[in-house]
Amino acid sequence: MDGNEKVARTVVGGVDTHKDLHVAAIVDEQDRVLGTQSFPATRQGYRQMLAWMRAAGDLLRVGVESTGSYGAGLLRYLQGAGVEVLEVTAPDRHDRRRRGKSDDLDAQSAAHAAFAGRRTVTPRRRDGMVEAPRGLRACRKTAVNGRKIALQMIQNTIVAAPDVLREHLCSMTRMQLIRTLAASRPDLTAYRDLEAAYRISLKSLARRYLELHDEIGELDLMIKTIVEELAPDLVKRNSIGHNGAAQLLLTAGDNPERLKSEASFAALCGVTPVPASSGKT
Numbered sequence: 488m489d490g491n492e493k494v495a496r497t498v499v500g501g502v503d504t505h506k507d508l509h510v511a512a513i514v515d516e517q518d519r520v521l522g523t524q525s526f527p528a529t530r531q532g533y534r535q536m537l538a539w540m541r542a543a544g545d546l547l548r549v550g551v552e553s554t555g556s557y558g559a560g561l562l563r564y565l566q567g568a569g570v571e572v573l574e575v576t577a578p579d580r581h582d583r584r585r586r587g588k589s590d591d592l593d594a595q596s597a598a599h600a601a602f603a604g605r606r607t608v609t610p611r612r613r614d615g616m617v618e619a620p621r622g623l624r625a626c627r628k629t630a631v632n633g634r635k636i637a638l639q640m641i642q643n644t645i646v647a648a649p650d651v652l653r654e655h656l657c658s659m660t661r662m663q664l665i666r667t668l669a670a671s672r673p674d675l676t677a678y679r680d681l682e683a684a685y686r687i688s689l690k691s692l693a694r695r696y697l698e699l700h701d702e703i704g705e706l707d708l709m710i711k712t713i714v715e716e717l718a719p720d721l722v723k724r725n726s727i728g729h730n731g732a733a734q735l736l737l738t739a740g741d742n743p744e745r746l747k748s749e750a751s752f753a754a755l756c757g758v759t760p761v762p763a764s765s766g767k768t
Contacts, residue, residue, distance in 0.1 A: 496544035501598025504558035512594035550601025574610035611740025634699040668693035
């Protein structure tokens with residue numbers, strides 16, 4: 488080897504993620520901190536961060552905190568650039584007690600963890616079709632909660648309504664009641680009158696219920712289509728509906744090969760059996 492030829496240094500990165508700003512750190516091949524710097528949580532910021540890390544040496548991998556929330560965009564960018572990414576699952580509590588809490592120290596701790604391969608897991612890929620139901624399911628959940636609240640308010644309002652109105656509505660089935668109230672035509676100018684105010688309120692709540700009911704149906708159809716395209720055999724099993732199947736797919740991610748066994752999947756879901764014993768039991 489030529490005496491003037493420089494041996495390339497290998498480095499490992501670590502990132503403490505936040506909503507608007509990510510803090511990155513680099514350690515060398517002997518786990519010594521080379522530097523810490525902050526970057527905007529934008530695509531331009533991701534590009535600058537990667538260039539900064541690669542300028543320090545041959546980048547082996549990067550440890551990133553919160554890849555499912557604040558670090559999701561950074562994860563997709565780094566994976567798209569061909570960088571190995573490890574998710575740092577938890578802070579080193581002993582190190583935090585000894586050194587204190589700061590973003591720079593957290594970024595350095597993530598880099599140390601990625602270097603040593605401790606407190607890390609292979610993150611889910613978030614750039615494929617499996618990730619599509621996540622937002623749909625979140626919207627569905629809030630819509631279901633909103634529909635439930637609307638129905639409870641309708642029932643509570645009817646209980647306190649004037650007798651003439653209450654007696655007329657109490658004998659109806661749920662959907663008959665909802666559709667009757669939504670199709671009613673109360674006098675909107677008579678809102679000072681007690682009975683008219685109740686009729687206006689019930690119509691508003693019924694229309695809200697129906698709008699959310701239709702929205703849930705549309706979201707269910709989208710989720711069903713995605714699940715049946717990705718895993719048609721999964722929903723054929725007993726007791727697995729389309730929403731449950733969608734959650735299983737999201738948990739496994741676009742790279743299920745990272746789950747080496749049923750035990751690792753159980754650990755990921757937080758349902759690993761915990762041994763318990765006392766004395767001879």
